[in-house]
Amino acid sequence: MSLPFDCQKLRYFVPLFEISGDNFNELVNNINIETLTAGKNLFTLGDEDNFTYYLLSGEIDLIDSEENKVTLTSKSRQCRFPIEHNKPRQKTAKCITNIHYFRINNDLLDVLLTWDQNKNYIVNEIGDNNTADTDDNDWMTQLLQLELFHKIPPANIQAMFQRIESVPVKKDEVILKQGDTGDYYYIIKTGSCRVIQNDDVTGNKELEIAVLEAGKGFGEDALVSNVPRNATIIMNTDGMLMRLSKDDFIELLKEPILKSVNYSAAKEMVKEGAVLLDVRLLSEHQNKKIAGSINIPLFLLRLNANKLSHNNKYIVYCDTGSRSASATYILNEHGYDAYMLEGGLNECSNVSEESAA
Numbered sequence: 437m438s439l440p441f442d443c444q445k446l447r448y449f450v451p452l453f454e455i456s457g458d459n460f461n462e463l464v465n466n467i468n469i470e471t472l473t474a475g476k477n478l479f480t481l482g483d484e485d486n487f488t489y490y491l492l493s494g495e496i497d498l499i500d501s502e503e504n505k506v507t508l509t510s511k512s513r514q515c516r517f518p519i520e521h522n523k524p525r526q527k528t529a530k531c532i533t534n535i536h537y538f539r540i541n542n543d544l545l546d547v548l549l550t551w552d553q554n555k556n557y558i559v560n561e562i563g564d565n566n567t568a569d570t571d572d573n574d575w576m577t578q579l580l581q582l583e584l585f586h587k588i589p590p591a592n593i594q595a596m597f598q599r600i601e602s603v604p605v606k607k608d609e610v611i612l613k614q615g616d617t618g619d620y621y622y623i624i625k626t627g628s629c630r631v632i633q634n635d636d637v638t639g640n641k642e643l644e645i646a647v648l649e650a651g652k653g654f655g656e657d658a659l660v661s662n663v664p665r666n667a668t669i670i671m672n673t674d675g676m677l678m679r680l681s682k683d684d685f686i687e688l689l690k691e692p693i694l695k696s697v698n699y700s701a702a703k704e705m706v707k708e709g710a711v712l713l714d715v716r717l718l719s720e721h722q723n724k725k726i727a728g729s730i731n732i733p734l735f736l737l738r739l740n741a742n743k744l745s746h747n748n749k750y751i752v753y754c755d756t757g758s759r760s761a762s763a764t765y766i767l768n769e770h771g772y773d774a775y776m777l778e779g780g781l782n783e784c785s786n787v788s789e790e791s792a793a
Contacts, residue, residue, distance in 0.1 A: 446467070450719040455549065470539070478529035481526065481527055485523075488539060488545055494533040496532060498528070521755075523783055546756040596680060600679065608671060612665050612667070619681070620655060621685045622677050622679050625675070626676045628648060628650070628671075631648065694764055694776060699784045710750065712729035712751050713763070714732075715760055715763040744767075744772060748773075754781065
């Protein structure tokens with residue numbers, strides 16, 4: 437049974453308080469407040485459901501495989517965080533009293549967090565190395581000079597240039613619209629465009645954050661992480677764009693770059709010197725993390741990428757894999773040897789033994 441609820445109270449919970457604007461409204465629209473009676477199980481040891489649970493009122497026992505119990509009350513600080521956030525569940529959550537709770541689909545939560553952070557970091561990437569006087573043929577040379585293309589098989593690059601198509605565009609033409617589903621990756625052959633984002637704070641719907649010139653690419657974030665477009669792109673001039681379809685981008689560029697490892701392989705790599713990189717928000721990292729990992733939230737990663745060492749391998753993780761996909765792609769763009777952790781933190785069944793509460 438769903439109950440009426442002041443949605444702003446959701447801001448109390450981690451990491452929900454860090455989700456902004458329309459993303460927060462989307463989250464609210466997908467949440468119902470539910471009740472469960474004393475003696476019932478919220479979830480059971482071994483469950484593999486894909487939800488994040490939060491306790492609003494009442495008390496529960498968390499019971500492990502050896503019948504050890506930890507009691508949580510809704511007033512405890514720990515209840516700001518998700519309850520027993522592992523997959524499969526490492527404990528049973530049994531109601532001591534009647535409770536109110538809500539749950540969020542993990543994939544939805546991670547997509548909203550990814551989109552939110554993508555919106556924040558995009559300006560750091562596209563503000564550099566713009567060249568206004570690029571010759572008509574220089575776009576291909578500039579593209580191939582990116583670190584990313586050093587890691588892509590030559591056959592893929594050849595196929596990309598065979599499949600990429602040219603699109604003439606006019607001044608003030610909208611190429612991408614914030615919130616839309618990603619369909620193409622674009623490269624500017626001639627002309628320039630501006631990057632616009634909705635400003636949740638001021639309500640300004642025409643906040644220009646950067647200008648892109650010939651030789652620059654855009655639109656990959658939505659294709660890498662399967663999240664909505666994080667900005668609107670509008671042509672400043674007439675020009676020519678080159679575009680690669682989503683399917684071709686995934687086959688030729690994303691798949692060769694996004695290497696993944698399971699948790700067992702990741703632990704072996706760490707023993708050999710690899711670094712675990714948590715790209716979730718600081719509040720999430722402080723609540724639960726893999727021991728020894730460092731934390732650089734996704735929205736800060738481009739800004740801080742040059743502070744990492746190219747001598748290290750990096751194993752990137754988030755909760756489900758959405759944010760770590762973006763982060764792994766970014767690191768490879770910058771020339772790092774980076775891998776994403778398969779399934780994210782939620783799939784690491786024994787990570788609780790290596791976590792920090």
